[in-house]
């Protein structure tokens with residue numbers, strides 16, 4: 553029997569939803585293959601998260617508490633995870649595919665002599681190895697990949713699995729950690745907040761994405777109003793980032809962020825391949841576009857052929873009514 557270890561990323565003071573998606577998948581595999589399930593969390597006070605992590609079925613939770621984890625810094629994260637992996641000797645380590653994880657995965661693989669399967673859309677244990685599918689070439693194709701040996705490090709795209717609770721009586725093990733800050737070769741000067749209405753785009757359940765069809769302030773206002781009604785994060789195509797209407801942090805696509813929310817609403821977006829690469833894994837895709845032949849309709853679950861300046865006010869009004877009835 554081996555251990556599957558799941559890394560719980562902390563963002564804005566709480567575990568990310570995609571961490572629990574990874575942990576839920578790990579729990580399923582551990583039960584199926586007779587492995588034990590463990591989780592690891594790094595934070596200034598990592599013990600604050602153990603109750604929540606236990607709800608997702610981790611049998612052992614390793615906590616590493618240190619003020620240095622208040623902001624993401626590669627070196628201490630790699631050092632801490634290396635030590636945890638050396639102690640736990642897991643067969644597989646599951647990560648959410650976050651920006652921070654992307655930063656550390658390579659270094660961690662080198663230091664732990666691990667194989668890495670980054671940014672996968674699905675993964676399984678098969679014939680003594682780990683098999684996964686991962687989108688390649690701007691999500692135009694999926695590659696099936698396989699890694700052998702132990703440990704294997706897998707990072708999983710958000711939205712690939714459901715986060716499902718299955719409470720366990722977890723054992724919590726606090727691991728000692730010290731880090732000499734003067735050894736840091738990198739210093740964090742400032743974290744510039746993303747202008748997505750306080751909701752993190754990569755972790756959002758609902759995303760409203762604006763494209764060049766949004767032509768002016770009135771259009772921006774409609775997008776914001778729809779986002780407010782739905783509690784959504786705002787994304788954008790490169791076209792409206794380049795023309796300065798939306799911040800660079802909102803860009804979705806090949807050279808922007810990858811999102812996979814439950815609901816993606818593309819507003820005045822044509823659906824260029826480079827944009828679709830960043831949103832095609834969304835569960836439900838709604839496209840609003842005046843052009844019935846726009847490529848976005850090829851990936852959309854529901855399409856509305858119409859002018860956003862007419863459609864959005866109607867949609868916002870109906871959603872407000874539905875919310876009032878539900879309240």
Ligand SMILES: Cc1cc2nc3c(=O)[nH]c(=O)nc-3n(C[C@H](O)[C@H](O)[C@H](O)COP(=O)(O)OP(=O)(O)OC[C@H]3O[C@@H](n4cnc5c(N)ncnc54)[C@H](O)[C@@H]3O)c2cc1C
Nearest residue numbers: 763764765789790791805806807808820822827841842860
């Ligand atoms: C190397 C490279 C990397 C790139 N990376 C990215 C990336 O990461 N993300 C990205 O988004 N793009 C990226 N691009 C750019 C990409 O190719 C497209 O140019 C861009 O996505 C187009 O943005 P858009 O859909 O908003 O604009 P357009 O293609 O101009 O489409 C606007 C759409 O709005 C519709 N429309 C117009 N008026 C209205 C209205 N009133 N109501 C409703 N609909 C309306 C039109 O019918 C049209 O379909 C990249 C390009 C390259 C070459």
